[in-house]
Amino acid sequence: MSTSEAERTRTSGAELLRRVKSQIDEVDPSEVNELLEEGVTLVDVRGSEEFATGHLPGAKSVPRGHLESRIDMLVPDRSADLILYCESGNRSAYAARTLKDDLGYEHVRSMTGGITLWKDRGYAVELPRTLSGEQRERYSRHLLIPEIGVEGQQKLLDAKVLLLGAGGLGSPTALYLAAAGVGTLGIVDNDDVDLSNLQRQVIHSTQRIGIPKVDSAEESIHALNPDVQVRKYPVRIDASNIVEIIEGYDVIVDGVDNFPTRYLLNDASVRLKIPVVSASILGFDGQLSVFKPYEGPCYRCLFREPPPAELAPSCGANGVLGVLPGTMGLLQATEVIKLIVGIGEPAIGRLLLYDALAATVTEVKVKRDPECPICSREPEEISDEELGVFPDYEAFCAAAG
Amino acid sequence: MLRASVGGEKEVAGTGANVGEVLRDLATNHPATEPQLFSADGELNRYVNVYLNDEDVRVLDGLDTAVKDGDVLVILPAMAGGAR
Numbered sequence: 001m002s003t004s005e006a007e008r009t010r011t012s013g014a015e016l017l018r019r020v021k022s023q024i025d026e027v028d029p030s031e032v033n034e035l036l037e038e039g040v041t042l043v044d045v046r047g048s049e050e051f052a053t054g055h056l057p058g059a060k061s062v063p064r065g066h067l068e069s070r071i072d073m074l075v076p077d078r079s080a081d082l083i084l085y086c087e088s089g090n091r092s093a094y095a096a097r098t099l100k101d102d103l104g105y106e107h108v109r110s111m112t113g114g115i116t117l118w119k120d121r122g123y124a125v126e127l128p129r130t131l132s133g134e135q136r137e138r139y140s141r142h143l144l145i146p147e148i149g150v151e152g153q154q155k156l157l158d159a160k161v162l163l164l165g166a167g168g169l170g171s172p173t174a175l176y177l178a179a180a181g182v183g184t185l186g187i188v189d190n191d192d193v194d195l196s197n198l199q200r201q202v203i204h205s206t207q208r209i210g211i212p213k214v215d216s217a218e219e220s221i222h223a224l225n226p227d228v229q230v231r232k233y234p235v236r237i238d239a240s241n242i243v244e245i246i247e248g249y250d251v252i253v254d255g256v257d258n259f260p261t262r263y264l265l266n267d268a269s270v271r272l273k274i275p276v277v278s279a280s281i282l283g284f285d286g287q288l289s290v291f292k293p294y295e296g297p298c299y300r301c302l303f304r305e306p307p308p309a310e311l312a313p314s315c316g317a318n319g320v321l322g323v324l325p326g327t328m329g330l331l332q333a334t335e336v337i338k339l340i341v342g343i344g345e346p347a348i349g350r351l352l353l354y355d356a357l358a359a360t361v362t363e364v365k366v367k368r369d370p371e372c373p374i375c376s377r378e379p380e381e382i383s384d385e386e387l388g389v390f391p392d393y394e395a396f397c398a399a400a401g
Numbered sequence: 402m403l404r405a406s407v408g409g410e411k412e413v414a415g416t417g418a419n420v421g422e423v424l425r426d427l428a429t430n431h432p433a434t435e436p437q438l439f440s441a442d443g444e445l446n447r448y449v450n451v452y453l454n455d456e457d458v459r460v461l462d463g464l465d466t467a468v469k470d471g472d473v474l475v476i477l478p479a480m481a482g483g484a485r
Contacts, residue, residue, distance in 0.1 A: 303450065305448050307449075365455050
């Protein structure tokens with residue numbers, strides 16, 4: 001045995017800790033408290049049970065045992081200002097050395113004294129709300145993806161999503177959002193279930209032909225996930241009720257079948273700054289885009305005016321492949337979840353064109369129109385009278401019947 | 402939506418030095434597309450978007466945007482099918 005190996009085997013835990021601490025940067029809780037507002041990234045390296053008993057405000061949980069495999073996902077930027085902490089400041093010291101020496105993070109510090117000293121100094125501690133045992137099991141496949149995890153699941157449970165229409169697009173969207181644990185689902189639809197709906201509207205059933213779609217949808221949603229609160233609006237949306245209905249929702253899913261309502265929804269959602277996940281379908285073709293007011297274009301930036309009624313493909317009964325609203329509705333559900341949890345690249349400023357027959361997706365860019373009659377103005381400048389108005393509105397509706 | 406006007410084809414070939422000429426060529430060969438593409442004053446209708454590759458020609462030079470061999474124009478009329 002060589003001398004150095006002999007020394008290494010004799011190194012005590014305490015000596016190793018001293019050596020590690022001399023190799024990393026430490027930071028005092030008082031400085032961390034001041035940095036909180038400046039957007040420093042806090043990482044709690046304790047176990048998830050310890051994290052659940054309370055943590056620093058805004059801290060991310062990366063247990064030390066998962067550090068190497070998960071940190072990339074949560075903090076991809078190697079130059080980010082990172083502060084690690086644990087219970088007393090020892091485990092975070094080891095973790096800091098790993099991030100610095102093995103993974104190349106340039107600005108890593110370990111908080112001295114850990115959360116124990118932090119609490120002694122009287123700084124704020126955030127208590128995470130916990131999921132029930134049943135919820136942990138129901139959403140376990142979400143909890144296993146770091147991009148969602150407990151935090152993301154909690155956001156989903158807190159979210160309120162409004163579905164315009166419980167038809168072709170609304171059916172799959174509602175089912176999957178309910179399954180995903182979106183806490184509140186509003187459904188606007190004044191139709192009854194019809195036999196001809198069942199070729200694609202999978203939230204309804206043969207037994208429920210003739211009953212209101214909102215009731216039928218609620219039954220399926222509750223059968224799938226009783227956690228979800230359903231708010232029913234068995235009305236036709238128009239200029240007199242739209243603001244009242246959509247206010248307070250986090251995301252709106254647009255699956256409406258006519259242009260006047262699409263423009264109305266666009267204008268009202270811009271005014272209230274609510275993102276709209278929009279899709280439309282015809283035959284074998286689907287379109288999808290996310291309209292996030294003031295961050296990306298709105299529907300009027302994409303199409304300033306609807307086509308005249310005789311050319312409007314929405315008027316009258318049109319054929320559609322039954323699977324297509326499923327495909328497009330689930331793309332919508334995916335975008336909704338991304339917006340709520342705050343992950344990925346939502347389709348803002350992009351229009352996806354899906355051609356089912358060719359099995360191709362084409363993407364075109366949609367830019368904000370600096371002369372857009374709606375979103376080029378401040379939300380408070382958009383008056384009630386303007387919502388959903390476009391040239392020849394009256395003629396359009398008359399012709400469309 | 403325009404497919405019915407070009408005999409059900411998904412892709413048609415057209416010629417011209419700029420976007421306007423290609424669309425005019427399309428309208429000449431398939432007259433049914435003419436009123437869908439152009440307004441009475443010869444401008445592109447506001448409810449039809451034309452993309453050169455993936456860029457809206459309105460943010461380029463509109464109908465005057467130059468095209469070259471192999472470029473793809475996507476003609477996209479607004480559509481609203483969905484709920485029912």
